[in-house]
Every structure is written in structure tokens, then in C-alpha cells.
Amino acid sequence: MSIPHAAPTEIAIHRPGAQRMGFFTDTTTCIGCKACEVACKQWNDLPADGSVFRKGGSYDHTGSLSANTWRHVRFVETLQPEGGPTLPSIPPTQGQHDWDLRDPGSWLFMSDVCKHCTNAGCLDACPTGALIRTEFETVVLQPDICNGCGYCIPSCPFGVVDRDHDDGRAAKCTLCYDRLEDGLEPACAKACPTDSIQFGPYEELVDRAQRRVTRLHEKGRSSAYLYGAGDAPGEELAGGLGAFFLLTEAPERYGLPAQAQSPEQENLVPATLAGVGAGILAAVGVAAAMAFGRRR
Amino acid sequence: MSANRNGAGGHRDAAMTRGQAAQARSRADQAREAEQRRGEQAGDAEAVRPPALGTPASPGPWDRAQEGADVALHERDWGDARWSFLYGPDTDYASAAESDVEALRAAARDARTGDPPKIVQGQMMKPPVWTWEIPLYFWFGGMASGSSFVALACDLVGDERAARVARLVAAGAICPCPPLLIADLGRPERFYNMLRIFKPRSPMSMGAWALAAFSGSAFGAAGADLLGRRRTAQALGGLAATVGSYFGSYTGILLATTAVPVWSRSRTFLGPIFVATATATGAAAVRTALSAVDTPEAEPTRQALGRIATGAMTVELVLSEVNERRLGRLALALHEGTPGRLFTAAKWLARTGIAARVGRRRLPSWSEHVGDAAHLTAALCFRYAWVEAGKHSARDDEAVARTARARATAAEPDAELTVVEDR
Incomplete structure (x- = not known):
């Protein structure tokens, strides 16, 4: 398998011998314990979100990825809530019940994180050079440079990066760049008790993920697929995701887009050609209208 | 292993x-x-041990272990990374056999193409965080670049007095731009980092440089006028108009180059729409300034400016209409809520301005100023509406999901979706 690489023109740290590192998040082994969220907050010194059920119809109390939440275990309730945005009632596990607690189809968990895209929209958008590509081909935001312009936020097709209201700077997962430099695995992967979050050299990780999907297919879970890795050329998500996922439902069920590309790489050339063309046309048009008025 | x-x-x-x-x-x-x-x-x-509650949005300080x-x-x-039980010889976590890559690709393709699933559970993407400063900046920047076009045109036809006024309007309109941009930053005291790098790939970076170049040449031109350096003022005015052809359109390019459905799917329309509005505001502002310095109404430059403002606003209305029709489902963001009200107001104001121009022979002389004011207000409403529509569209999980599946615009097949409210 060939590893997708970012364009060499990016602002990047180079170090001989370093290789692409990534996350493989296997949603079939996630138990929704949120240990990764806690470990991430502890290592990166991020404030808590508070224990409020803020999403209607869900037991997830984190909400979403944000400037202060760099790992987020998304709870996807496939239980049908009884009308309105209420929490679905979970039947008692003792005695008679028709809901099987062991059935993973009733409740999906997915530990969401920055995708560290090969074609990263946030990195392409950043006007200050605060967002850079590291030697591990991850995308890191340098908090000492970011001036909080907010352009990376609508440029991320996955809705990852966000600006902190009080702090004023954007922030997101660093794939524990500080730990990587010391040869340690990221805090979330270290904390994950079921190894739903796996970390390693990209090539190895993809190979393992593919074998995992093959095993699931062998077992009859034919809906399992990899989101963001191993795709055919031209079909990759944002050029291939540094942090990819094993999913069993359609991506939209987890709040992920079915297709994604760095908006800069997709739209910049047509938008600029149309815009600058119209600008020149306008300048010429104004001069023509002025001259026309003279002659009359 | x-x-x-x-x-x-x-x-x-x-x-x-x-x-x-x-x-x-x-x-x-x-x-x-x-x-x-x-x-x-x-x-x-x-x-x-570092405290669990730390500084928001910054990683904790760290020392090397050694x-x-x-x-x-x-x-x-x-x-x-290799301690896990998953990779023991006695577990069957992963298949030992070589994977059939084509079968895996097909599984991913099945899940990611074709019709979307019945249920979408957001949040799909983050809405832009820009507040009122940004559309106001777009408006002033558009007015400045429109005025620079007018100044160049006046120079070309030899109306030096009007050219001087237009250059002054351009310099005046650019004044509030940097403060507005800086005020919108999360860390205003770091505004100078915008000029830290030159990055053609980022419209925000190019816009910061265009603003610097435009305000430099516009101020230089106005200053040269005050010093009576006619040739220098004309040269700098020409430079400002050249930069202005990007500076007036880049705001549209900036919005188009994002993942926000309604902006990115209008990518070839946003730049032209923003330039049309910029030209209209520039002409209307210069015309108002000319009447303030006692230029007779029948003066050909003033008449031509009325024509330019009306023509540019007509182009903007036509482009908006065409764009809305082709956007299909995504045009909801332009019709509903605050952006919908703003768009309606903007369109009626623009029509008022056009009507004042068309019926000028039957209307009293002050109707000309009403028309200019209507054009200027319409442009301001258009700017706010476009920025608000982007926030609306990004919060619309269905729109984001359908755009990713190419099921959003009028030219694409329709799809049924249920959105689980997730915020």
C-alpha cells in the first residue's frame, strides 16, 4: 500500500527518519467510557465541559469536538426516542426486556478526533502559518502564533477546529506532538482500555485496520468499512485521513461527511478566476460607461 | 511485529x-x-501534577522526560503502542490472511456514495465565528475598490476634479477597514501575524496583503493629490484600481473557499456578485460626494456614475437570482430566518435605487440621493445577508450531509433525510 503524503509546498517540519503516524479508531470495540476524553484533557491541560446532557435525544454530555475538547466520544443512539427530543428510555436489564444490552447495534460509540488530513483545509486556510505539518505528517496549531482570525473553522469539512470564546485562539488535537517527540504514544490511545483507539506508523495501522475489516466481514458484519484509509486513488477523503475510522453505519450517522476535500484545493482556482475576471471586467466596464457618457 | x-x-x-x-x-x-x-x-x-483545569485552548507546558x-x-x-492484548497470538481481532483490498474499497464506496442514509445525526460542521465587523468591512472594502475603479475611469476620460474626489472617497472608505478586521480577531494584539507569511493558497493571507497594498496606494494617491502631484496621484490611483480588481472580489473568493455549503456551491458566483456590489457602492458613494462638492447635476461624470451604480446593481440582482435558482435545496439558507429577511430588504432597496434612476425625469431632483442611499444600504444588507447565510447553512446538518453526497443543488438528484437535532 502506498502512504498518501501531503504536498511538499506546505509549511512543514522535516526531520530525517520520521514517518507518518496516525490513529486508527475502531468503533466496534469502543465501549463509550470516555477515558480518552479525560486523558486528553489531563495531558493537554484543557478545562472540563461540565456534566450536562446538552444534546436532545442523546446520553452524550460532551456535545461535540471543540477548542477545549480534542477527543469526543460520540454516542449514536439507534434506540427510537418516544416522540420529541427526549432521552430514549433504557429498559431495565433484569427480568423481561426486549432490548439486548450486548447488541452493539442498539448504541454506537465513536471516539471522534481531528482527522489530520493529507489535504488539510485548516492548514491551507491559515493566513498566519500557525497551522503547520509536522515531521509525523500530522497537523498542529501553534498557539503562540494563532491570532484567532477564525478562517480555519469554516474551512474544515469535518467541523473539528474551533475558536475558544474566552481565549480567542483556535485549538484542536495535536496528535500529542509533544509526546510523539519523546517517543510516547498519544494520551488517548494510551488510556483506551479496549484499544478502540490505536496509534502507530501509518502503513502498519492501515494494514491492521484492513485485516480487522476482513475479519468482521468473515464474521458476517458486512456493513463494516474503513472511513478515510485504503481508498482507491481519486476516492480518498481529503487525500486520505491521518486519523481514520472503522464504521458500521453510513458516515452521516456519526456526523461525518460522505465525501470531503480541502475547500482551498477544491474551490480556490475556479473562485479566483471568476472573481478576478469579474473585477477586471468591472474596472473596464466603469471606464467604458464613463467614456460613453462623454461622447453623448 | x-x-x-x-x-x-x-x-x-x-x-x-x-x-x-x-x-x-x-x-x-x-x-x-x-x-x-x-x-x-x-x-x-x-x-x-499539573491541575486538571488549565489554560483554555493551549496545551500544557512540558519538559522532555530526560x-x-x-x-x-x-x-x-x-x-x-504495542502492549495490547489485541495483537496476541490467541486473539482473533484481525484476520491473518492478506486483505482483499478491492473488496474493502468496495465496502467503503458503498457506504460513502449513492443515496444518503435516512437519519443524519450532527453536528456536521462548525459555523463561522465572524461577527458584525466582517460584513461591515466587506462593505467598506467594496466601496473603496469601487471608488478606485471610478477614479481610474475619470482619469482616462480627463475629468481630474472627479478623479480627485473619487481617490479621496477610496482613501476614506479604506480607513475603517483595518480596525474592523483587527477587532474581529480572537487575539487583536497579534494582528501583525497576518503579514507574517505570503500564502497564495489562502485567500485570507492574500486578502491581508491586498488590503495592505490597496490602502498604501490609495493613501499615497490621496496624499499626492493634496501635494498637487498630479502624475504621481494618477499612477498610484491606477495601481489602487489594479489591486482593487482583486481586493473587491477576494471577499467573495474568501467565502467561496470554505466547506460551508451555500458559499462553496456558489463559488463561481460569489466573486462576481461581490465585485458588482462593490462597483455599485463605489459609484454611489462618489456620486454623493460629487454632489456634496457642488457638481452640477447635468455634469456628465455625475450622470455616468448614476448609470454605473444602477447597471452594477442590476448585474448583482440578476446574478443573485440565477445563483439562487441553481442552488436548489441550499438556497433555503438565503430565504429563511435573519439572512432571508436581509436578502429581501437588500433586493427591495436595490430595486428602489434602480427605480429612482429609471424614473428620474418624472421624479424630484432629490430622488437621485434617495437612489444612491438605497444602493449603499442594499449593498450593506447583501454583505450581512451573505455572511449570515453561511452560518445558517453550516448549522443545517441536512444541507452539509447532502452537499457531501452531491444531493444538494437543483441539478443534482433529490434525497429524503431526517435530521436528529443534536445541539
Whole structure:
């Protein structure tokens, strides 16, 4: 398998011998314990979100990825809530019940994180050079440079990066760049008790993920697929995701887009050609209208 | 891989020479000692551990585990990651057989193409965080670049007085731009980082440079006028108009180059729409300024400016209409809520301005100023509406999901979706 690489023109740290590192998040082994969220907050010194059920119809109390939440275990309730945005009632596990607690189809968990895209929209958008590509081909935001312009936020097709209201700077997962430099695995992967979050050299990780999907297919879970890795050329998500996922439902069920590309790489050339063309046309048009008025 | 399974705890005898193992052991010992020393220096256990509540949005400070240690990188084989039971010989987590890559690709393709699933559970993407300063900046910037076009045109036809007024309007309109942009930053005191790099790939970076170049040449031109340097003023005015052809359109390019459905799907329309509005505001502003400095109404430049403002606003209305029709489902963001009201107001104001121009022979003379004011207000409403529509569209999980599946615009097949409210 060939590893997708970012364009060499990016602002990047180079170090001989370093290789692409990534996350493989296997949603079939996630138990929704949120240990990764806690470990991430502890290592990166991020404030808590508070224990409020803020999403209607869900037991997830984190909400979403944000400037202060760099790992987020998304709870996807496939239980049908009884009308309105209420929490679905979970039947008692003792005695008679028709809901099987062991059935993973009733409740999906997915530990969401920055995708560290090969074609990263946030990195392409950043006007200050605060967002850079590291030697591990991850995308890191340098908090000492970011001036909080907010352009990376609508440029991320996955809705990852966000600006902190009080702090004023954007922030997101660093794939524990500080730990990587010391040869340690990221805090979330270290904390994950079921190894739903796996970390390693990209090539190895993809190979393992593919074998995992093959095993699931062998077992009859034919809906399992990899989101963001191993795709055919031209079909990759944002050029291939540094942090990819094993999913069993359609991506939209987890709040992920079915297709994604760095908006800069997709739209910049047509938008600029149309815009600058119209600008020149306008300048010429104004001069023509002025001259026309003279002659009359 | 299995030979390295115990890499973190024990020593990988199979992969390591005796010397390397000893080295690793001594490194580990040194690290332990350093940790112990630090603990002793800190005094109590509480001081060693960083607090759980820290500085928002910044990673905690860190020291290398070992002072002056080599950066480990892959030489250590990332042994830390390999402790897991998942890779034991007795588990069947992953298939031992070589994967059929084509079958896996087909599985991913099935899930990611075709019709979307019945249920979408957001949040799909984050809405832009820009507040009122940004559309106001777009408006002033558009007015400045429109005025620079007018100044160039006046120079070309030889109306020096009007050219001077237009250059002054351009310089005046650019004044509030930098403060507005800086005020919108999360960290205004770091505004100078915008000019830290030159990045053609980022419209925000190019816009910052265009603003610097435009305001430099516009101020230079206005200053040269005050000093009576006619040729210099004309040259700098020409430079400002050249930069202005990008400066007036880049705001549309900036919005189009995002993942927001309604903006990105209007990518070839936003630049032209923004330039049309800019030209209309520039002409209307210069015309108002000309009447303020007692230019007779029948003066050809003033008449031509009325024509230009009306023509540009008509182009903007036509482009908006065409764009809305082709956007299909995504045009909801332009019709509903606050952006919908703003768009309606903007369109009626623009029509008022056009009507004042068309019926000028039957209307009293002050109707000309009403028309200019209507054009200027319409442009302001258009700017606010476009920025608000982007926020609306990004919060619309269905719109984002359908755009990713190419099921959003009028030209694409329709799809049924239920959105689970998730915020």
C-alpha cells in the first residue's frame, strides 16, 4: 500500500527518519467510557465541559469536538426516542426486556478526533502559518502564533477546529506532538482500555485496520468499512485521513461527511478566476460607461 | 511485529543487541532518577501534577522526560503502542490472511456514495465565528475598490476634479477597514501575524496583503493629490484600481473557499456578485460626494456614475437570482430566518435605487440621493445577508450531509433525510 503524503509546498517540519503516524479508531470495540476524553484533557491541560446532557435525544454530555475538547466520544443512539427530543428510555436489564444490552447495534460509540488530513483545509486556510505539518505528517496549531482570525473553522469539512470564546485562539488535537517527540504514544490511545483507539506508523495501522475489516466481514458484519484509509486513488477523503475510522453505519450517522476535500484545493482556482475576471471586467466596464457618457 | 510485542515493558532481546539493551536500560534508569529528583524538589505530590483545569485552548507546558535526550522517533519502534492484548497470538481481532483490498474499497464506496442514509445525526460542521465587523468591512472594502475603479475611469476620460474626489472617497472608505478586521480577531494584539507569511493558497493571507497594498496606494494617491502631484496621484490611483480588481472580489473568493455549503456551491458566483456590489457602492458613494462638492447635476461624470451604480446593481440582482435558482435545496439558507429577511430588504432597496434612476425625469431632483442611499444600504444588507447565510447553512446538518453526497443543488438528484437535532 502506498502512504498518501501531503504536498511538499506546505509549511512543514522535516526531520530525517520520521514517518507518518496516525490513529486508527475502531468503533466496534469502543465501549463509550470516555477515558480518552479525560486523558486528553489531563495531558493537554484543557478545562472540563461540565456534566450536562446538552444534546436532545442523546446520553452524550460532551456535545461535540471543540477548542477545549480534542477527543469526543460520540454516542449514536439507534434506540427510537418516544416522540420529541427526549432521552430514549433504557429498559431495565433484569427480568423481561426486549432490548439486548450486548447488541452493539442498539448504541454506537465513536471516539471522534481531528482527522489530520493529507489535504488539510485548516492548514491551507491559515493566513498566519500557525497551522503547520509536522515531521509525523500530522497537523498542529501553534498557539503562540494563532491570532484567532477564525478562517480555519469554516474551512474544515469535518467541523473539528474551533475558536475558544474566552481565549480567542483556535485549538484542536495535536496528535500529542509533544509526546510523539519523546517517543510516547498519544494520551488517548494510551488510556483506551479496549484499544478502540490505536496509534502507530501509518502503513502498519492501515494494514491492521484492513485485516480487522476482513475479519468482521468473515464474521458476517458486512456493513463494516474503513472511513478515510485504503481508498482507491481519486476516492480518498481529503487525500486520505491521518486519523481514520472503522464504521458500521453510513458516515452521516456519526456526523461525518460522505465525501470531503480541502475547500482551498477544491474551490480556490475556479473562485479566483471568476472573481478576478469579474473585477477586471468591472474596472473596464466603469471606464467604458464613463467614456460613453462623454461622447453623448 | 510480534517479536516487538513487549517493547515497552521488557527488552526486545530478539531485535536488540546486548549493547543497545544496556543503553536502553541506563536511559530508563536515568529517567526514573530525574523524575524522582523533580518530585523531591517539588516537595509535595500536588505540585508535581499539573491541575486538571488549565489554560483554555493551549496545551500544557512540558519538559522532555530526560534532559538532552535524543528524539526517539521510530528507532524505538514505537514499542509503547504495542502492549495490547489485541495483537496476541490467541486473539482473533484481525484476520491473518492478506486483505482483499478491492473488496474493502468496495465496502467503503458503498457506504460513502449513492443515496444518503435516512437519519443524519450532527453536528456536521462548525459555523463561522465572524461577527458584525466582517460584513461591515466587506462593505467598506467594496466601496473603496469601487471608488478606485471610478477614479481610474475619470482619469482616462480627463475629468481630474472627479478623479480627485473619487481617490479621496477610496482613501476614506479604506480607513475603517483595518480596525474592523483587527477587532474581529480572537487575539487583536497579534494582528501583525497576518503579514507574517505570503500564502497564495489562502485567500485570507492574500486578502491581508491586498488590503495592505490597496490602502498604501490609495493613501499615497490621496496624499499626492493634496501635494498637487498630479502624475504621481494618477499612477498610484491606477495601481489602487489594479489591486482593487482583486481586493473587491477576494471577499467573495474568501467565502467561496470554505466547506460551508451555500458559499462553496456558489463559488463561481460569489466573486462576481461581490465585485458588482462593490462597483455599485463605489459609484454611489462618489456620486454623493460629487454632489456634496457642488457638481452640477447635468455634469456628465455625475450622470455616468448614476448609470454605473444602477447597471452594477442590476448585474448583482440578476446574478443573485440565477445563483439562487441553481442552488436548489441550499438556497433555503438565503430565504429563511435573519439572512432571508436581509436578502429581501437588500433586493427591495436595490430595486428602489434602480427605480429612482429609471424614473428620474418624472421624479424630484432629490430622488437621485434617495437612489444612491438605497444602493449603499442594499449593498450593506447583501454583505450581512451573505455572511449570515453561511452560518445558517453550516448549522443545517441536512444541507452539509447532502452537499457531501452531491444531493444538494437543483441539478443534482433529490434525497429524503431526517435530521436528529443534536445541539
